[in-house]
Amino acid sequence: MKLSSLLKIASQVTEVAIKSPKPTDGIVSEFLRKRKNFGSKERRFLSENIFSTLRNFILLKHFADKFSRDNNIAGNEFFLMSACNCFLSANKKFEEFGSFDIFNRLNSTSESDFINLLINDISIEINVTISSVNDWLIATESFVKELDSNIKLHPDDWKNVELRYSFPQNLLVEIDKTSVDTFKYANKSIYPASVNLRVSTTISSKDEIELMLESMDISFEAGKLSPSSIILTERAKIDNTLEYKSGKFEIQDEGSQLIGFACNPNSTDKILDACAGAGGKSLHLADLTQGNSDIVAADVEFNRLRELKIRASRGGLNNISAIHIKAPDLASLKNTFSGTQFDLVLIDAPCSGMGTIRRDPMKKLRLTDRLLARLAEKQKRILSDYSNFVKPGGILVYATCSVMPQENQEVVDYFLQNNENFTPDPLKPHFESHGIELSDLGEHDFSYTTKTYVHNCDGFYMARMRKLY
Incomplete structure (x- = not known):
């Protein structure tokens, strides 16, 4: 397939992803699934170009808008972004853009031939001169290098960091309040996840x-x-x-796996996975207890629980039962569980997903202060409600796939301030019992955030608490 055709397709799917509220991976998977005639290398090129364009959206939009203004054109924003991403991928200093290597394997094209082909395709598609395209791309590369130099000198210049790593300033300011190195996190967010x-x-x-x-x-x-x-x-x-x-x-991110070890369940435990979703953590807890614990997986989404049943039966795990939560208010929950109390309650709370932005870059572009505040209030309610089902002496683990303080430590601090019958329970001995050593985890730390730039996994937060009475 020609480069121009690939870029047109990539730009069309990118535009759909920008305008749709659906998860990016679902949009791309559905599109490729319907194109039976695409080969594996074409699929790989399209997927990588789309995700790279979205991860670098603010930067690439800046370049596309400038080209459109300078040449008095309109309506080709997404094509220009996809093409610009391709051009930057040919520079080995910019590994995060990464489509050239795949195109090279697809067509056995040299770097210089690739760039000439790209310039020609842009010129034809946009109906501008080759020299104007060439000048634009050269200026683009120089601008990125200059940005990198400026950020190296001033890594806390959020305006430059926002542009270079396509990371909204308001979120950078909030993340900077946590133990996460904001600059390193933003930098790592534009690379693909493993x-x-x-x-x-x-x-x-x-x-x-x-x-x-x-x-x-x-x-x-x-x-x-x-x-x-x-x-x-x-x-x-x-x-x-x-x-x-x-x-x-x-298939489970390593940060997500760490939450199971933070729970450190016993084989005799009665466990509630309160926001189980498709059951990845329920399955891990079952595995950690060799299939002997009694696990209840609960969620408000019935279809995701159906997926859990399939996954559990696939692995021969018969100790997980699923409960569909039709009404999530406390009175209804008490009726659902009929006075049952659990040795361990895991709350993997619904969140912004800001720890998974390498997989779904749109999360960082869609998150507003208002949405963040609404999520935090919901998380406080969920944590408070489900804490009622922890038996005295039992364990409560709160987790998110976010690095935002409003969803993590602030929620837990609020809960502990209003529930004196719960106390922090240090994580270190529980991790060490599984041979897990975390150099940045203190003896008394009861919460932990995995860091993309250190652990090469998604950003997950977890806090372990014990019920006193």
């Missing part, structure tokens, strides 16, 4: 899954946090393998 596997140790082993990957010629490395984790160092289709279909491993 694929993490969690081995189901009840029925398999890391050795078995690593042998499977070796036989498929898929490169991998050991996880940095979870003893059950394997990180793929290249994209590969693995959900069609016998091992996956038999539940021997799950």
